[in-house]
Amino acid sequence: MSAAAIAQIVKTIKREKKFVILSHESPDGDAIGSQLALCAALKRIGKDVVLVSDRVPRKYQFLPGSGDTTHGLDVSMEGRVAVFVDTPTLERLGDGGGMDPIFKSIINIDHHVSNVRFGTYNWVDVSASSVGEMVFFLIKRLGVAVDENIGTCLYVAILTDTGMFQYANTTRKTHAVVGELIDSGIDQFRIYQNVYENVPLAKLKLLNESLKTIKVDCGGKLVSMWITQDMFRRTGATMELSEDIINFARSVDGCVVAVVFKETQQKNTCRVSFRSKSKKVDVNRVAAVFGGGGHKAASGCTVTGRREDVSKRVIGAIKRELRHDRA
Ligand SMILES: [Mn+2]
Structure with a gap:
């Protein structure tokens, strides 16, 4: 089931040229980290990619590429292939709700048990700790090497969705992926400080x-x-x-x-x-x-x-x- 879904998604990405990457409103680390990593990977293989996000929370603004995001959807998105990450239903899309008919097709990559399979292609793996973990495999399947920038985004996705590897969704596979991310040269200490030791007094x-x-x-x-x-x-x-x-x-x-x-x-x-x-x-x-x-x-x-x-x-x-x- 999963293998067939991934194969179709890889085929679609290789065939198509223009993409828009989306996620849910009030993005968390998994949403924004997965979006940024996938965006960087698609650009690396010559795709025309737009990333649409709600305001990126302050603690994730250190992520490479986070300054390059667009708010809301408009007609310029028409005809693009939409890739949704970490989004169980289109209602959680915020601003972009109701805009889905403008897309050429929809790729839905998620790990929520409540995902309603709204995509043309649906890859929903509830055993994955995070979409970051799934996107890691997708990027490798696309033949893109995980560099420090992509690694940093995926590490934040996994780190935050597993509650620093403390939740029950953390598996051997999660740690194996993280091992590879560490090999990409990420600076875990700097990431930790940015995400967790950057707390505004108001909080x-x-x-x-x-x-x-x-x-x-x-x-x-x-x-x-x-x-x-x-x-x-x-x-x-x-x-x-x-x-x-x-x-x-x-x-x-x-x-x-x-x-x-x-x-x-x-x-x-x-x-x-x-x-x-x-x-x-x-x-x-x-x-x-x-x-x-x-x-x-x-x-x-x-x-x-x-x-x-x-x-x-x-x-x-x-x-x-x-x-x-x-x-
Ligand atoms: Mn998630």
Whole structure:
């Protein structure tokens, strides 16, 4: 299945000339790292490539090529082959939603279990730690050598999607790929500093505020936190800076499911993120109740309603899923 999909994608890339590489809104390390690596590789084999991205988060702006991205889609994208990475559905495309009919064809490369196979060619490998890991194999299949620039982008993709190789999605294969990336000459220490030790003070202030809301339920198995619009205002932090605050809830002793509620600028609308620490507890299923999705161990959705109601409905859905945790 996978092998046939890769072969078709390689054939399509070799045959076509013009590409646009896209990913989901609010790009994470895997999205932007995979996009940049693939973009560099396609350019190396003489392709005309455009990379479309939401604003690149500050901590990824050191990545080679990150200054060369375009916002949103326009008519100049017409007739190009679209390559989507790390994007489970076209709804998560943000700005570009609804623009898909303009593409000549769509290549969909992803590892989300919730991927809806929207592409002309779909390569979805839920066993891959990250799309970065998949793109590494694709680049090799295209006959492009992984140099330091490509290696740096792929390393960031893998590093961030595995939570620094700590999550259950980290495999022997992941480490084998990383071994090859190290051989390409990447500077892991510099990458680590850029991604993890470059924290704006506003983020720590936001963390401080949100930690005050931490609450445990279900005998300690469910740990939840809130980040309100008021907190964003008081601390001057942006939504982007709230990205990994959920890891503090997740790290609590005995926690099985961590959930963070983030109020968006839209009235009565929350972005809800989930993490599961148990193989038996599938938070993709929880997010799906509210029209969202993701992975078994990490997912998200958007829920509308008053604060207390949103909290009650979401925690109710988690409680039902937590029944699977009883050994
Ligand atoms: Mn990913």
